[in-house]
Amino acid sequence: MSTNYKPLKDLSYKKVKKLCPEIGFVKTSSASNKWREVMQLGENYMHFYEYDNKITEFTRYGSNRVAEMLELIQDRLETDVCDEYSDEYEQMHLENLTEEERKEFLGEPS
Secondary structure (H helix, E strand, C coil): CEEEEEECCCEEHHHHHHHCCCCEEECCCCCCCCCCCEEEECCEEEEEEEECCEEEEEEEECCCCCHHHHHHHHHHHCCCEEECCCHHHHHHHHHCCCHHHHHHHHCCCC
């Protein structure tokens, strides 16, 4: 099982690394992301996605417990992070769709 998360504003990779030094950034052999692709705190991992040097989304896979990692990011970078089950997440998703994609997503006629 996985859960997706989005910060309410895009986060600077360099700022996250500077303000949250206890979070490690790990590069896997198949990484296409120049800033690496996995964040680690203790035994827990969370994938992240970046665009234009900004972290735009996180994904937790399996039994990883990422609450502490997310709390560090939220507190130190002063932004909320919402999960895919929240109204805020859906609203952000809808805002990034074209009008046609939005209608299809909502099941409205074209």
